[in-house]
Structures are given as structure tokens and as C-alpha cells.
Amino acid sequence: MAENVWILGIDMTRFGRHKDKDTLDLGSEAALGALRDAGVGIGDIGVLAAGNLIGGNGFGQLLQKQIGQTGIPVYNVANACATGATALRVVVMAIKSGEVDTGLAVGVEKLSGAGLLTGNARKEEGGHWVRDGRYGAVAPLDGRVGTEIMPGVFAQIGMEYGYKYGGVDFELFARISEKNHAHSTLNPKAAYQKRFTLDEIMNDVMIAYPNTRPMCSANCDGAAAAVLVSETKLRTLSLEQQRRAVKISASVLTSDPWTEGCQVLPDINTLTRRAATTAYEQAGIGPADLDLVELHDCFATAELVHYDNLGLCEPGGAADFFRSGATWRDGSTPVNVSGGLQSKGHPVSATGIANVWEVATHLRGEAGPRQIEGARVGLAHVIGLGSACGVHVLERAAA
Amino acid sequence: MSRMPLVDYLVLDDEPHLVAAECTACGARYFDRRSACAHCGGVEFGSADVPTEGVLTTFTIVQFAAAGVEVPFVAGVVDCGGTSVRGNVVNTPPDPEHVTLGMRVRLTTVPVGTDSAGIEAVGYGFEPV
Numbered sequence: 121m122a123e124n125v126w127i128l129g130i131d132m133t134r135f136g137r138h139k140d141k142d143t144l145d146l147g148s149e150a151a152l153g154a155l156r157d158a159g160v161g162i163g164d165i166g167v168l169a170a171g172n173l174i175g176g177n178g179f180g181q182l183l184q185k186q187i188g189q190t191g192i193p194v195y196n197v198a199n200a201c202a203t204g205a206t207a208l209r210v211v212v213m214a215i216k217s218g219e220v221d222t223g224l225a226v227g228v229e230k231l232s233g234a235g236l237l238t239g240n241a242r243k244e245e246g247g248h249w250v251r252d253g254r255y256g257a258v259a260p261l262d263g264r265v266g267t268e269i270m271p272g273v274f275a276q277i278g279m280e281y282g283y284k285y286g287g288v289d290f291e292l293f294a295r296i297s298e299k300n301h302a303h304s305t306l307n308p309k310a311a312y313q314k315r316f317t318l319d320e321i322m323n324d325v326m327i328a329y330p331n332t333r334p335m336c337s338a339n340c341d342g343a344a345a346a347v348l349v350s351e352t353k354l355r356t357l358s359l360e361q362q363r364r365a366v367k368i369s370a371s372v373l374t375s376d377p378w379t380e381g382c383q384v385l386p387d388i389n390t391l392t393r394r395a396a397t398t399a400y401e402q403a404g405i406g407p408a409d410l411d412l413v414e415l416h417d418c419f420a421t422a423e424l425v426h427y428d429n430l431g432l433c434e435p436g437g438a439a440d441f442f443r444s445g446a447t448w449r450d451g452s453t454p455v456n457v458s459g460g461l462q463s464k465g466h467p468v469s470a471t472g473i474a475n476v477w478e479v480a481t482h483l484r485g486e487a488g489p490r491q492i493e494g495a496r497v498g499l500a501h502v503i504g505l506g507s508a509c510g511v512h513v514l515e516r517a518a519a
Numbered sequence: 520m521s522r523m524p525l526v527d528y529l530v531l532d533d534e535p536h537l538v539a540a541e542c543t544a545c546g547a548r549y550f551d552r553r554s555a556c557a558h559c560g561g562v563e564f565g566s567a568d569v570p571t572e573g574v575l576t577t578f579t580i581v582q583f584a585a586a587g588v589e590v591p592f593v594a595g596v597v598d599c600g601g602t603s604v605r606g607n608v609v610n611t612p613p614d615p616e617h618v619t620l621g622m623r624v625r626l627t628t629v630p631v632g633t634d635s636a637g638i639e640a641v642g643y644g645f646e647p648v
């Protein structure tokens with residue numbers, strides 16, 4: 121039986137614009153914060169997994185040159201928006217394998233002002249048509265054959281749910297965004313802490329129907345890091361460290377299995393369902409046991425489908441589930457009490473560790489005014505388009 | 520001939536249509552150049568004509584796009600007799616009153632532009648039936 125793995129220390133920077141800090145400043149701040157929170161030093165760390173998509177190659181080693189070059193193995197990981205969760209997963213695997221007893225996972229991104237992250241700007245036309253790429257396309261396809269921008273891709277994913285099950289409209293998606301922005305007012309680490317009315321959300325700039333600007337994740341700067349230990353190692357540490365430690369009862373990473381149409385519009389459902397099912401089995405719990413969930417609401421249209429994918433509601437019942445109030449912070453399954461990616465922000469590689477930080481902070485009873493009282497079990501979910509899905513189930517240490 | 524298709528899977532004859540690479544082992548269909556089948560691993564493909572009529576199973580109305588991309592436009596997925604196809608919905612106003620989930624649409628051609636040799640590139644879209 122492989123070792124249980126625990127979070128010994130975890131930290132995230134405030135998300136938002138950090139004009140005077142670069143990728144290494146932010147990554148160092150989160151990593152040093154996680155070490156301090158864990159009560160260990162860089163010399164105790166046996167493996168480092170590091171994620172950063174925008175800053176170039178070798179981020180992990182550059183980080184070491186700031187916080188400690190101890191000669192340990194570094195895994196620089198990349199998995200789109202699931203990069204942070206992938207870094208965590210790498211450390212979990214290293215500890216479960218028995219090769220190390222303590223490891224550090226870090227994710228960081230500088231994205232303020234980045235605008236749309238996909239979609240190709242058109243080149244000047246003229247000259248001769250030349251077939252290019254695997255479709256033999258003579259001109260860029262973005263805008264001519266569908267859309268490549270993320271707000272548009274995820275809009276279609278939400279609308280597809282509406283086609284299958286009905287009961288879904290623009291206002292429903294806007295109300296999901298209203299919830300997350302309301303939640304963010306209690307989170308001092310959120311990039312935006314502004315409550316919006318439903319009218320304000322629906323009448324804001326339309327990006328890709330039905331996603332208006334506040335219904336899209338906020339590009340921002342931020343970092344998050346976690347120190348993980350084996351259960352054997354944890355039992356040698358102080359009672360205070362053991363009391364604050366958070367158990368990783370499930371750690372799962374999946375990719376998207378083939379389904380009809382999945383290469384036409386990404387299917388983010390299959391891999392999330394597979395990850396959730398496996399995670400519940402690993403943890404020996406069911407969705408009804410969850411006291412809070414942080415899920416990947418990169419767009420309001422995405423949050424809806426993940427209620428269903430994570431089994432929080434009956435199949436096909438996501439719209440009714442949301443309308444029942446279940447996912448507000450005073451509901452039966454609070455979802456994105458941090459404000460979610462729409463208001464907390466989405467510094468891509470940091471996201472998959474920051475949502476674990478949010479859940480862990482509630483399980484420790486340290487979430488202040490936004491604390492979900494008595495939280496014992498929580499789930500953190502991310503999706504990286506392409507696709508990768510990370511699900512972590514966390515449990516409070518027995519008192 | 521002074522016309523060429525925007526993509527290899529568009530056939531411009533008297534009745535323009537799309538053609539998919541179909542895995543001979545499992546029937547999975549693809550529109551790109553294949554190395555193997557992502558469903559079953561098969562490496563032999565035949566070619567299959569895709570029905571030109573279908574149902575719009577999802578869409579978005581893009582208002583904000585990369586530089587040079589004309590907005591607004593409607594991007595969607597059409598179920599053409601069991602084969603999902605990506606494409607724009609054209610020849611109808613790009614608003615949720617005129618574009619609805621489940622509407623029936625059919626393939627049509629769309630001009631892309633003419634190069635310096637006078638060759639016209641032709642793309643496709645789906646219009647309401």
C-alpha cells in the first residue's frame with residue numbers, strides 16, 4: 121500500500137496586478153511562504169515540480185537559483201490550465217513511489233493585460249494560396265471555420281449542455297457569474313472583489329455569447345505553492361504541524377478519451393467525469409460528503425457543466441441544481457467561495473494549486489470571514505484545454 | 520480551374536460537400552490528415568461523404584476576436600447525420616433570435632478571397648434550411 125500524502129504547508133500570493141514583481145519574485149514569494157507555513161526549509165525538500173507557461177523554459181531551476189540550489193531533481197511541467205495541478209500530482213507520485221518523503225510544487229504566471237490568449241491574428245493577405253497544416257488550409261481558420269478563442273469555445277460547451285438537457289439560457293449563466301463575484305467580496309486575495317448585479321453582468325461587453333466580460337476568467341498575476349509530505353514523515357513532526365496538515369485523499373489527472381466530435385469541439389466532460397469518479401473511489405467518499413468545491417469556472421458557461429461532471433447534481437440537472445441555491449456559500453454544496461476564476465483571477469499555472477490552497481484553508485478553519493464552518497472534506501478541480509483534468513480531494517486532519 | 524477549397528475536406532463540385540477520413544476498423548471520422556485512429560489505433564482510412572444537412576447542437580456569437588477577424592460571427596457545431604462538424608452559421612443575422620439550438624441548417628459555400636494569380640479560395644458555412 122502506497123503512502124498517504126499530506127499537505128504540510130501551502131501558500132498563494134494575492135492575485136491581481138503585481139507591476140513591480142516578475143515571475144521569479146512571485147514564485148519565490150509563494151514557495152517561501154509554503155515552506156514557512158510547513159515549518160521546513162528548502163534543504164528538507166526532495167523534489168521540485170514547477171509550472172510556468174508564459175515565462176520561458178527552465179522556470180524550476182531559475183526558481184532554485186533564488187530560493188535554494190540543493191541539487192534535487194526538478195520537473196518543469198506544462199498542462200495548460202491544469203499545470204499547477206500537474207505539478208502537485210508529480211510531487212504526490214514521487215512521494216507515493218517512496219523515492220522522497222517531502223516535495224514542493226509551485227505554479228506561477230504573469231498575465232496582467234494579456235487579453236485573449238488564443239485566436240490567431242490574421243496576416244496580411246495576398247500572394248498565392250498555399251495549403252498548410254493538417255487541414256490543408258489556405259487561410260487561417262479562426263473566424264472562418266468556428267472560433268479558437270477560449271470564451272467562444274467554452275460558450276459552446278455550456279450551450280451544448282443546454283441543447284442536451286434544456287432549461288439553460290443567458291440569464292442562468294449570468295447568475296452563476298453573479299454568485300462568484302458576490303463570493304469574491306470576502307476574499308482579500310482575489311484580483312477583483314466587486315459585487316455585480318445581474319443587470320450589470322448581462323449588459324456588460326459581450327465577448328462571445330452568452331459570455332460577457334465579467335463571465336470570463338480574469339487574466340492576472342499570481343503564484344501558489346505547496347509542500348507535501350508522506351504520512352510516515354508527518355508522524356515525526358510536531359503536533360502543531362500534524363494538526364494543521366491536510367490529507368490528500370485523492371489525486372487524479374486525466375486526459376480526454378476519444379468520443380465522437382471531441383476533435384471538433386473539445387469535450388471537457390468525459391475527462392472530468394473520469395477524474396471525479398476515480399477521485400471519489402480513491403477517497404472513499406461521494407459528492408454528498410463535500411463541504412466545499414473549487415471548480416474550474418474559467419467561464420460561467422463552464423461552471424454549469426462541471427456541477428454535472430463532478431456528480432454534484434443528478435445527470436442533466438445542473439440548471440435546477442444551481443437555481444436551488446445549492447452552490448452559493450450558504451447552500452448545500454458551496455462552489456467557488458473564493459470567487460472563482462471569474463473574480464479571484466486565473467494566472468494559469470498557479471490556478472491548480474491556488475484552488476487547493478482555498479480548500480485547505482477552509483479545512484484548517486483559517487479562512488476568516490469567508491470560512492465554511494466545520495468544513496471537513498473538499499474538492500479542487502481544474503481543466504486545461506487540450507485536455508487535462510486534475511481533481512484533488514482534501515480532508516482535514518482528525519482532531 | 521480558378522477556385523480552390525479553404526480546407527482539404529471541402530469538395531467543390533456541383534454539390535459542394537465535406538468529406539471525412541473514416542477509420543475502416545471502427546468508423547470514427549476525422550477532418551484532418553491522420554497518423555492513426557484516436558479511437559481504436561487503426562491506420563487504414565477510407566473516405567466518407569458527410570451529409571450536407573444537419574442540426575445545430577451548439578453555438579456562440581463571437582463579438583470580440585483576434586485582430587483581423589471580422590465580428591460578429593456565429594461559430595457552432597452541426598450534427599450532420601451523426602458526424603459532428605465545426606463551422607460558422609451564415610446567411611442569417613448573428614443574434615440569439617435568429618440562431619437557436621436545434622435549428623436545421625445546410626452546408627453552403629462562402630468566398631474567402633482571391634490571390635494574386637486570380638485563384639479564388641472558397642470556404643463553407645451552414646445556413647438555416
Ligand SMILES: [Zn+2]
Nearest residue numbers: 542545556559
Ligand atoms: Zn478507429
